[in-house]
Amino acid sequence: MxxxxxxxxxxxxxxxxxxxxxxxxxxxxxxQAPAFRLQDQDGKWHALGDYKGxxxxxxxxxxDATPGCxxxxxxxxxxxxxxxxxxxxxxGVSVDDVASHKAFAKxxxxxxxxxxxxxxxxxxxxxxxxTYMGVMELARRDTFLIDPQGKVARHYESVDPEGHSKVxxxxxxxxKGGNSSK
Numbered sequence: 001m002x003x004x005x006x007x008x009x010x011x012x013x014x015x016x017x018x019x020x021x022x023x024x025x026x027x028x029x030x031x032q033a034p035a036f037r038l039q040d041q042d043g044k045w046h047a048l049g050d051y052k053g054x055x056x057x058x059x060x061x062x063x064d065a066t067p068g069c070x071x072x073x074x075x076x077x078x079x080x081x082x083x084x085x086x087x088x089x090x091x092g093v094s095v096d097d098v099a100s101h102k103a104f105a106k107x108x109x110x111x112x113x114x115x116x117x118x119x120x121x122x123x124x125x126x127x128x129x130x131t132y133m134g135v136m137e138l139a140r141r142d143t144f145l146i147d148p149q150g151k152v153a154r155h156y157e158s159v160d161p162e163g164h165s166k167v168x169x170x171x172x173x174x175x176k177g178g179n180s181s182k
Contacts, residue, residue, distance in 0.1 A: 026127030029155055033058070033146045036122040038093070038115040041101035046091070046115060048150065055088035055153075056146040057168050060128045060139035061161075064096045064104035064114075068141070072161035077110050079165045086172045087148075089113070094139050095120050095129075145171060 027033055033056075037047040048056070059076070061069045076083075076090050083090055090112040096104075101114040115122075123129045123139045130140040141161065145154035145168055154171050156164065 025125065026155070027144065027152045029152050031152055033144060033150055033152050034122075034125045036115075036125065038117055038122060039098050040113045040115055041098060041105045043098055046113060048146070051089055051091075051146075052150060053148050055083075055086060055148060055172050057083065057088060057090045057143060057172075058093065058126075058146055059090070059141075059143040059164075059168075060093045060123060060126065061141055062132075062138040063094060064100045065107070068161045069094070070108060072141070072159075072164060073104070073110055073114075074108055075162070075165040076112060077108065079169055080111050082169055083172075086169065086176065088169075088172055091115055093117055093122060095123055095137065143168060145175075147175070 033048060035048050037045055039045055057076070059072070061072055063069055073092060076092070080090065092110075092112065092114045094101075094114070095117050097118045098116045101116050104110070105114055117123050117139070120129055120137060126142070126144065128140040128142045129137055131137055140157075141159050143154075143156040143159060143164065144152055145156075147153040153175055154168075156168070159167075
């Protein structure tokens with residue numbers, strides 16, 4: 001029987017605990033979406049409870065002003081009126097700060113809320129905090145569609161930024177039973 005040094009066993013145990021914690025933290029479809037309170041690009045505070053009675057497309061993205069994140073944000077921007085027609089709001093979340101969000105929203109005329117999570121608490125709470133290049137912690141590109149009662153209706157993992165907005169919009173219409181009015 002092979003014996004491992006105690007430090008190796010401890011390290012392996014710690015890594016397994018972290019992996020289990022990360023996967024357990026992802027809210028499951030049908031569960032209550034975790035509450036949050038974050039500032040937007042203008043410094044205004046937003047809480048999930050503020051949107052009770054509305055559909056919420058809560059999309060996490062890695063970094064402001066990067067190619068994929070810009071594509072995704074601009075596609076949500078281009079469909080904002082269709083989301084509004086469905087009684088849905090779009091909330092983008094990254095670990096960037098308020099000032100970064102303000103510049104990103106202004107540069108691309110984003111008419112929806114970008115939430116700053118620089119301490120990474122909400123990103124971690126939703127189980128989408130990812131380490132890139134071994135050092136940088138950023139949000140994974142995931143979206144949670146939250147129903148008007150505050151429950152997770154859909155979870156889209158590691159999404160392709162191109163076309164994602166239309167997928168979320170189609171799912172809202174399907175979940176509403178094909179009714180495209182408020």
